[in-house]
Amino acid sequence: MAVYLDCAATSPLDPRVQKEVIKYLSVEFGNAGSRHHAFGQHAKKAVEKARSGVAAVVDATRGEIIFTSGATESNNLAILGLAAHGKQVRKTHIVSTQIEHRSVLEPLEMLSQQGFKVTLVRPDSGGQVQPQTVLEAVHDDTLLVSVMQVNNETGILQPIEEISRLLGKHSAYFHVDAAQGFGKEIGQLLSRRIDLISVSGHKIYAPKGVGALVMRRRNRQRPPLVPLMYGGGQELGLRPGTLPVHLIVGLGKAAELALEECDSRSKQCRKFKKMILEKLKPLNPIFNGDLNLMAPHMINLAFRGISSEEAIDALNGVVAISNGSACTSTFDSCSHVLSAMRLDEHQIDGALRLSWCHFTDRPDWAMFIEAIKKLGEEVKTTNEAPVNLR
Numbered sequence: 001m002a003v004y005l006d007c008a009a010t011s012p013l014d015p016r017v018q019k020e021v022i023k024y025l026s027v028e029f030g031n032a033g034s035r036h037h038a039f040g041q042h043a044k045k046a047v048e049k050a051r052s053g054v055a056a057v058v059d060a061t062r063g064e065i066i067f068t069s070g071a072t073e074s075n076n077l078a079i080l081g082l083a084a085h086g087k088q089v090r091k092t093h094i095v096s097t098q099i100e101h102r103s104v105l106e107p108l109e110m111l112s113q114q115g116f117k118v119t120l121v122r123p124d125s126g127g128q129v130q131p132q133t134v135l136e137a138v139h140d141d142t143l144l145v146s147v148m149q150v151n152n153e154t155g156i157l158q159p160i161e162e163i164s165r166l167l168g169k170h171s172a173y174f175h176v177d178a179a180q181g182f183g184k185e186i187g188q189l190l191s192r193r194i195d196l197i198s199v200s201g202h203k204i205y206a207p208k209g210v211g212a213l214v215m216r217r218r219n220r221q222r223p224p225l226v227p228l229m230y231g232g233g234q235e236l237g238l239r240p241g242t243l244p245v246h247l248i249v250g251l252g253k254a255a256e257l258a259l260e261e262c263d264s265r266s267k268q269c270r271k272f273k274k275m276i277l278e279k280l281k282p283l284n285p286i287f288n289g290d291l292n293l294m295a296p297h298m299i300n301l302a303f304r305g306i307s308s309e310e311a312i313d314a315l316n317g318v319v320a321i322s323n324g325s326a327c328t329s330t331f332d333s334c335s336h337v338l339s340a341m342r343l344d345e346h347q348i349d350g351a352l353r354l355s356w357c358h359f360t361d362r363p364d365w366a367m368f369i370e371a372i373k374k375l376g377e378e379v380k381t382t383n384e385a386p387v388n389l390r
C-alpha cells in the first residue's frame with residue numbers, strides 16, 4: 001500500500017475528530033436553530049464550543065467566527081462580500097498576488113469585470129512575495145489586500161506578519177487565505193491587523209465540506225461584508241442555511257487539537273522533512289522554491305529530465321503524491337504559481353509536491369529511489385537513441 005504523501009490536498013481524519021462527528025451525526029442530531037428543546041439546545045451548545053475552538057487558534061472571539069463550507073467559500077465571501085462596501089465608499093482597488101489559489105483569483109477576476117482594479121503582485125523566484133512590493137501596490141483607494149499564508153503548491157510561507165506591520169493604519173482590509181497554514185503556523189495569524197482569515201477543515205484532520213471565516217473587529221466594527229446567499233439568517237445572516245452541526249463540531253475539535261499539539265506536530269513534520277531531504281539526496285532533486293521558506297509539512301521538487309506524470313506513475317504503489325497543479329499539454333493548465341516564479345520549463349514540467357503530517361508513515365525509500373533512478377535511465381536511453389533522419 002502506497003504511503004500517502006498528499007496531505008496538502010486533504011488530510012486524514014483524526015480519530016478523535018471522527019468520534020465527535022459521528023456523535024453529532026447520530027445521537028445528538030438536533031438542529032442548532034431549534035431553541036425549544038434539548039436536542040436543539042445541545043446542538044447549539046456544541047456549535048458555540050466549536051466556534052470558541054476555532055477562535056482560540058487565532059486569538060479571536062467567538063463572535064468573530066462564522067462557519068462556511070470550506071476555504072473556497074470563505075475566500076469568495078471575504079472578497080465578493082466586501083465589494084458592495086467598496087463601491088459605496090469608492091474604494092475599488094484590490095491588491096493580491098499571482099500565486100493565490102483559484103478560489104481567490106476567480107472572485108478577483110469577477111470583480112475586475114465589474115470595474116474593480118486588481119493588482120496581482122509577482123513572487124520572486126524563491127516563491128515569496130516581497131512585503132514592500134505589496135505595500136507599494138497599495139493606494140488610497142485600495143479596499144482590500146489579500147495574501148495567502150502558505151502556498152498550496154510550493155509550501156512557501158508568505159510574509160504575513162511583515163505585511164500586517166507595513167499596512168499599519170491604512171484603511172484597506174487585510175484578508176489571508178490560511179487554508180494551508182491555519183492550526184500549523186499559529187504565530188503568523190495572531191496579528192489583529194488581519195481582518196479576514198479563511199479556514200478549511202479538511203487540511204487539519206477534520207472532514208471535507210466545512211470551514212470558517214474569521215472576521216476580526218477593528219474599532220469594534222466587523223468588516224462590512226454582505227452575504228452571497230439569502231435565507232434563514234444563520235451565521236449573522238452572512239451564511240444562511242441549517243448548520244451542519246457534525247461537521248462544525250469536527251472542525252472545532254480539530255482546531256482545539258491543532259492548538260494543543262501544534263508544537264509536537266511541527267517537530268514531527270520537520271523531522272520527516274529532514275529525512276526526505278537526506279533520503280532523496282542521491283537523486284539530486286531540484287527544489288521549486290526556497291527550501292528555507294517551505295512550511296515543515298510540504299516540499300516541491302523535480303528530478304532532472306523526468307516529468308511529473310512519469311514520476312507519479314513510476315511511484316505508484318510506493319507513495320501517493322501530486323504534481324501540485326496539473327501541468328499538461330496546454331499552457332493554461334500549467335501551474336500558474338511556478339510560472340509566476342519564472343522557473344525553468346523542465347522544473348515546472350517535473351514539479352512534484354510531497355506533503356505529509358504527524359500521521360504519516362515512513363515510505364519505502366529504497367523503492368522510491370530505485371523507481372526514479374530506473375526512470376532516469378530510461379529517459380537517458382530514449383534521449384540517446386539514434387535519430388533516423390530520413
Ligand code: PMP
Binds near residue numbers: 211
Ligand atoms: N486555498 C488554498 C490555499 C487551498 O490549498 C485550498 C484547498 N486546496 C483552498 C483554498 C480551498 O479549500 P476548500 O477545499 O476548503 O474549499
